[in-house]
Amino acid sequence: MRKYSVFALAREALRAHKGWEAQWSSPEPRSSYDVIIVGGGGHGLGAAYYLAKEHGITNVAVLEKGWLGGGNTGRNTTIIRSNYLYEESMDIYEHSLKLWEGLSQDLNYNVMYSPRGVMMLSHNTHDMQSFKRHINANRLYGIDNEWLTPEQAKAYCPPLDISKTARYPINGAALQKRGGTARHDAVAWGYARAASDRGVHIIQNTEVTGIRRGLNGEVTGVETNRGFIGAKKIGVSAAGHSSVVMEMAGVRVPLHSNPLQALVSEPLKPIFPCVVMSNTVHAYISQSDKGELVIGAGTDQYNSYSQTGGLQIITHTLDAICELFPMFRRVKMMRQWGGITDNTPDRSAIQSVTPVPGLFVNCGWGTGGFKATPGSANLFAHLIAKGEPHKLAAGLTLDRFRTGRLIDEAAAAAVAH
Amino acid sequence: MLLIHCPYCEEDRSELEFRWAGEAHIARPDAIADITDEEFAEYFFLRNNEKGLTYERWRHIHGCGRFFNAARDTVSDRFLMTYKAGLPKQPVPGVSATEKTVETYEQTEGDAR
Incomplete structure (x- = not known):
């Protein structure tokens, strides 16, 4: 196998990229x-x-x-x-x-591992107690995880709506900075x-x-x-x-096999700096390097191998996304799909x-x-x-x-x- | 979203009114304190998770509130029949085993057309 490197790239650039071999x-x-x-x-x-x-x-x-x-x-x-x-x-x-x-x-x-930080939003007292318990357990075990106030969360992720009148108010967040995404x-x-x-x-x-x-x-x-x-x-x-x-x-x-859906938006300029998850209102969002917002929805309740899922599951997630990040309300969603997850009790x-x-x-x-x-x-x-x-x-x-x-x-x- | 026929209300209603309630026809052991750990794990955790014909329970939670049984195909998600709780496992006419495997969303779309 020929190694990938900047020299290989330069060599191939000089001969019309005809020397790349099959990857496997x-x-x-x-x-x-x-x-x-x-x-x-x-x-x-x-x-x-x-x-x-x-x-x-x-x-x-x-x-x-x-x-x-x-x-x-x-x-x-x-x-x-x-x-x-x-x-x-x-x-x-x-x-x-x-x-x-x-x-x-x-x-x-290049698997494009990008430690851009994973922020989990807390919306109520139960979330706060649960997340702080996680943070303490993690830190005692040598894993990074920290508590953010709503203002700190906003500073880390500017599109976030932290106003008191928001549909889903935020009382803090847990941030793992080494978390992120990969290709x-x-x-x-x-x-x-x-x-x-x-x-x-x-x-x-x-x-x-x-x-x-x-x-x-x-x-x-x-x-x-x-x-x-x-x-x-x-x-x-x-x-x-x-x-x-x-x-x-x-x-x-x-095991139970359930469909889990995801969707992506039209590509946007870099706008979203990290990964945000809200378990309470069920939203998972990040921006891919290609510019699409990558959004995760929930599982359907029944066993299925169909690799597709109910539309109500997606709209539920998009409802939450639009409330947490009002600037995305007019973004068009481009593709949606499902995968079959194997869930244990x-x-x-x-x-x-x-x-x-x-x-x-x-x-x-x-x-x-x-x-x-x-x-x-x-x-x-x-x-x-x-x-x-x-x-x-x-x-x-x-x-x-x-x-x-x-x-x-x-x-x-x-x-x- | 699924359209589900409640055998008690005798109406087709949207999935939003229902809760899935797991595999059907699993009997709780009579002397549950006396069974072995293996038997308990079998009863409590192990499930068929069939690809194809499956028998499962649903509850019409935002309707009559009652549990009932359904035979459904987990590849097409099509309900083959629903029947009242307490009835034995019902044979599904014309379906003996797994329907044709349909793997992708696109192929499912093709079948639908």
Whole structure:
């Protein structure tokens, strides 16, 4: 793989950009692999990359039924933060945030990680108490998070309406300055390119239709629409379709698949300096480097695999956006879409061994999986390589639903994330 | 937004009047204090989350207030039938398993036309 650099850019500029090579190769699948990752999103591609880089396992294939990053990796609102309440969550999200900080250099691929700050608005006494509890927990754990008065919040994000007569008055905000955004497609492509360079096979348009088991119940490979491919270990990283894939091995997982929508506006000049979230009135907004306002809506209440959602969900979010930022009232919305999120009962992820030998699962990231991509991938690779979880992910097991040791972020944050 | 037929009110009403209430036909174990942790996890947490035909409960919370059951396709989001609570799982005529897989918004649009 030829490295990307300013010299490569200059060289190609002098010869009409005819020397760029394909970012990853698309080989025919081998008859078998040491590890097969099901799902070519950020988490799956990243796991393949870290398997090759940190554990020396390069006989790996990533099977993707569509195109790389065409699922939730390409459908989210790219928010990155680590200010969660519980230690199990802080461990993994902070591990992830630290990887984000060096990811472009590590992959030799600009993922456009932009630590522009994530500000969470507080609208009432409950919010204030909850956020201050988060801030204290975070700071005791070595994670940055600070309290802002309404005036400080306005100074950090000038479009914000902090007047007393606002429809949704603000009594403060929590700010994580290291939080921000990244370019979602670049994350999938960067991991794919770096993994491919280390010998991983990236195999698109290949849908897993079954998981084959041996005499002792262990996995022996996967059935696909291109025939059988053998595998000693299988890592399932299929997001909203995790239930469907796990069912092929007879494993039930505590997941609900729900549509989550997002939308973007027409491109504007730089106007919005940070990420703002309001959990209470349900609005998530930032501005992409292309200039579009990127807005996240809520989940639909019912299970669905339709990758679309109800219009009332979007209008509810836009109502809040228009009240919080009156200057956006006449902005036109350009595109809207949905992704299928896999939600667990405690809204914390599952990264676990399963009752089936050789089968590992990384799912349940729900509405907040993008920020976890590098950390989740890194720790999932460890789980697959060693057969047991890394200590940072030790609490995310399937077994917690039997023991009752839940990581109840849903109640703690009282929101989607 | 979904249009949902309440089997008690016998009317098609907007989704805004309803709350989704989880998978249908899950029976609470009789002696719940005596079951094992595995059985409790199965009853309390594990769900089918089907892609295709699913049976689920809804509540007409801003109407009659009653729970009822529905058979719905989770790929097209189409309601196949709704029926009163307490009735056994109803077979859906003509649907035995998953409908044709429709992956993208654009393809769903195409089907709708």
